Amino acid sequence: DADVTQTPRNRITKTGKRIMLECSQTKGHDRMYWYRQDPGLGLRLIYYSFDVKDINKGEISDGYSVSRQAQAKFSLSLESAIPNQTALYFCATSDPRDSDIYNEQFFGPGTRLTVL
Amino acid sequence: RKEVEQDPGPFNVPEGATVAFNCTYSNSASQSFFWYRQDCRKEPKLLMSVYSSGNEDGRFTAQLNRASQYISLLIRDSKLSDSATYLCAVLGIMTTDSWGKLQFGAGTQVVVTP
Numbered sequence: 751d752a753d754v755t756q757t758p759r760n761r762i763t764k765t766g767k768r769i770m771l772e773c774s775q776t777k778g779h780d781r782m783y784w785y786r787q788d789p790g791l792g793l794r795l796i797y798y799s800f801d802v803k804d805i806n807k808g809e810i811s812d813g814y815s816v817s818r819q820a821q822a823k824f825s826l827s828l829e830s831a832i833p834n835q836t837a838l839y840f841c842a843t844s845d846p847r848d849s850d851i852y853n854e855q856f857f858g859p860g861t862r863l864t865v866l
Numbered sequence: 867r868k869e870v871e872q873d874p875g876p877f878n879v880p881e882g883a884t885v886a887f888n889c890t891y892s893n894s895a896s897q898s899f900f901w902y903r904q905d906c907r908k909e910p911k912l913l914m915s916v917y918s919s920g921n922e923d924g925r926f927t928a929q930l931n932r933a934s935q936y937i938s939l940l941i942r943d944s945k946l947s948d949s950a951t952y953l954c955a956v957l958g959i960m961t962t963d964s965w966g967k968l969q970f971g972a973g974t975q976v977v978v979t980p
Contacts (some may be wrong), residue, residue: 785970788872792953792972793910808967840909853957855900857909857969 753777755856757842762864768829771861773841781844782824783855784808784816786837792839799824800846831865838862869893870956872971879944879978880946886940887974889954899930899937899959903950910953913939944978951975 754775763769773782784796785808794810797816805816813835817825828835841858873887879885891899899916914921916928916937927940941948951973958967 790972792870793970795967798967838907854900854912854915857911859909860907862907 751836753844754783754841754856756839756858756861758861759859760862762866764866765830765832767831767865769831769863770866771826771841771863773824773826773858774857775822775841775843775856777845777856778821779843779844779845779856780821780839781846782818783842783844784814784824785840785842786835787840788837788859790791796826796839827866828863831863833865836863836865868971870954870969870971871920872954872974874972875975876977877974878967879941879948879976881944881946881978881980883907883944884942885944885976886938887952887976888936888938889956889971889974890934891954891956891969893956893958893969894932894934896935896958899918899928899938900955900957900968901928901939902953902955904953905950913952917957936957941976944976946978947980949976949978951963 759770780801784800785793799818815827825864839861843856844855873896901913902910903913904910916930920929925942929938953973954971955968
């Protein structure tokens, strides 16, 4: 079984709809991240959480919100989806007990979201 | 200017050949550097960390040039299975706010041909 899972894997929705993307992990990591990936732009950080009580904005948080329901779960919401939020969304985790300098991030399989 | 920049490629490489490409970063205080591999429509996976002295893992060699602010990845004896997009990632300034946050490049596509 995958250590980091994301649901749904694919979603097509309409402008103005509320969408929730979910991420679960069994790695026991405290740190979780949400990224979006667009062609030519690479991975950009939306939100991150270093533990259950900690939520931080990344570089492109506008139009998104998150919820860290438990150590293992980190959800991303689009309150009112718009077409330029069409992208591939990745959840990732990392273990702060690892060296911070060589801190590997583990990614989920991604959610492909299309907003019409 | 992007903080982390890569040549998008594609680098078309005959099987068995060597290919090398760079990634430049703008923040001179960057602490750590990584290469991730991403197959088409899949998640990125860590290929190797880049140490100050450079490091080698089988056919893959990573180098860091702090003076010119770039890292490089060299693949020797390329295999068809090496075809992928290679993302570089840079860890920022070692402040509480920046720990664990990576800046990713947009990736370099490598296509190994028979």
